[in-house]
Amino acid sequence: MANVPKELRYTREHEWAKQDGDRVRIGITAYAQEQLGDVVFVELPKVGAKVTAAKNFGVVESVKAVSDLFSPVSGEVVEINGELAQKPETVNQDPYGKGWMLVVKPSSKGEWDQLLTAQQYEELIAQGGH
Amino acid sequence: MSATPLKRTPLFHEHVAAGARMVPFGGWEMPVQYTGIIEEHRTTRSAAGLFDVSHMGEFEVDGPGALAALQHLTTNDVAALQVGQIQYSVLCYDSGTIVDDLTVYRLGEDRYMITVNAGNIDKDWAHVTTSTAHVKDARWRNASEGTGLIAVQGPKAEAIVGRLADRDVTEIGYYRFERGNVGDVPALISRTGYTGEDGFELYAPADGTAQLWKALLAAGRAEGAMPVGLGARDTLRLEMKYALYGNDIDETTNALEAGLGWVVKPAKGDFIGRVALEKVRAEGVRRRLVGIEMVDKAVARHGYPVKHDGREAGIVTSGSYGPSVDKYIGIAYVETALAPVGTALEVEIRGQGKAARVARTPFQPSRVKKAG
Numbered sequence: 001m002a003n004v005p006k007e008l009r010y011t012r013e014h015e016w017a018k019q020d021g022d023r024v025r026i027g028i029t030a031y032a033q034e035q036l037g038d039v040v041f042v043e044l045p046k047v048g049a050k051v052t053a054a055k056n057f058g059v060v061e062s063v064k065a066v067s068d069l070f071s072p073v074s075g076e077v078v079e080i081n082g083e084l085a086q087k088p089e090t091v092n093q094d095p096y097g098k099g100w101m102l103v104v105k106p107s108s109k110g111e112w113d114q115l116l117t118a119q120q121y122e123e124l125i126a127q128g129g130h
Numbered sequence: 131m132s133a134t135p136l137k138r139t140p141l142f143h144e145h146v147a148a149g150a151r152m153v154p155f156g157g158w159e160m161p162v163q164y165t166g167i168i169e170e171h172r173t174t175r176s177a178a179g180l181f182d183v184s185h186m187g188e189f190e191v192d193g194p195g196a197l198a199a200l201q202h203l204t205t206n207d208v209a210a211l212q213v214g215q216i217q218y219s220v221l222c223y224d225s226g227t228i229v230d231d232l233t234v235y236r237l238g239e240d241r242y243m244i245t246v247n248a249g250n251i252d253k254d255w256a257h258v259t260t261s262t263a264h265v266k267d268a269r270w271r272n273a274s275e276g277t278g279l280i281a282v283q284g285p286k287a288e289a290i291v292g293r294l295a296d297r298d299v300t301e302i303g304y305y306r307f308e309r310g311n312v313g314d315v316p317a318l319i320s321r322t323g324y325t326g327e328d329g330f331e332l333y334a335p336a337d338g339t340a341q342l343w344k345a346l347l348a349a350g351r352a353e354g355a356m357p358v359g360l361g362a363r364d365t366l367r368l369e370m371k372y373a374l375y376g377n378d379i380d381e382t383t384n385a386l387e388a389g390l391g392w393v394v395k396p397a398k399g400d401f402i403g404r405v406a407l408e409k410v411r412a413e414g415v416r417r418r419l420v421g422i423e424m425v426d427k428a429v430a431r432h433g434y435p436v437k438h439d440g441r442e443a444g445i446v447t448s449g450s451y452g453p454s455v456d457k458y459i460g461i462a463y464v465e466t467a468l469a470p471v472g473t474a475l476e477v478e479i480r481g482q483g484k485a486a487r488v489a490r491t492p493f494q495p496s497r498v499k500k501a502g
Contacts, residue, residue, distance in 0.1 A: 040451035
């Protein structure tokens, strides 16, 4: 079973969200990177861009497939992980750490509570991830 | 989404036991990867990869009319084949577009085998038997079900197969074959492949294929070999710009624009598609299959439009990351005028034009054994 850290929240599309003061850090889960296989390309928005909860904010590509990335929360992008342009494989190696993708300044507090807890996300992936 | 159950090769249980990720491919349940596509790709180039390609189809044709049947069906000159020799070739429709690409083996004086793509077995069987019904004394046999096929590819392939074979495999030249026992399994040992590396494709009876696979894995361990799935098979062939049926070539592409003119031999006499291909050759091809590399950071994929000066000028047929060349590479049809190496192109990716250029191919230097 893939690692699902207790302190994070999750989307049904396999992104994780971590509260970082008043910011939210975003990436994809260990389960997601396992399913994707070797990540070879990550396309992220620019700093200053607006993202919307449950809407597409970028793309992650493995050798075989293209997958959309969905934002857990709405807000403004204040930081992106520029290292992923050169080292997309970091997403496979350390999905909850160095493989993070965005930091967002959320525009709405209520969205956080809509996200899946670790336990709910574990149940989702136990059912095959859909 | 099809209700038809997926077919399994004789190695299905070996793959599952090894933890492979199984996916549907051309009607078959096949391993896409064991440990990871990039690692499997690199291991094939640096040591050796073992590939289950038992899903491929094998048809045999024999009798005094076998040569005439194959000459009528295929574009290459089968009369040039000696016993023990293999030829790459194409099956065309009358329109010169492609039914399938294949290899032709001359097994004996009047006996041949053709190896076809897994997803095309039923279509090809209907095509070859119907199109040659008028040819006397040529008997076809579909040996696909009873035949397993394992590719051993990479710089250590000769050492691995050599250790298990009861004959000297170093003497088998490129696109030639011999029969022998490998790991005590009777096999047709073919010096061919789809990776650009030296190596062999071993045809064995379906019920001996698992024994052969285990023997190769055991012998390969000391050489650093590993099983390799279809994911790396695809990136390995992409780096060589080997066409993949269903991606780069199909029933809408003709053999000449696909760059397969080197196996189209009208001088041999009549064959299906000859008239159409002669016309294309005389008029010149309108588009060509070329290698492309991305200048902007982006991944080209099958079906993405290719543009030049803002107008549509072609289409991507294959694309991914090339692990050995460490670039985002692809294969595309482009207008003939845009085919020269270095031509600036754009690939439209999610609505945005990304810079690319026509690249020299193969992307990765071939290391196949020279013809002998």
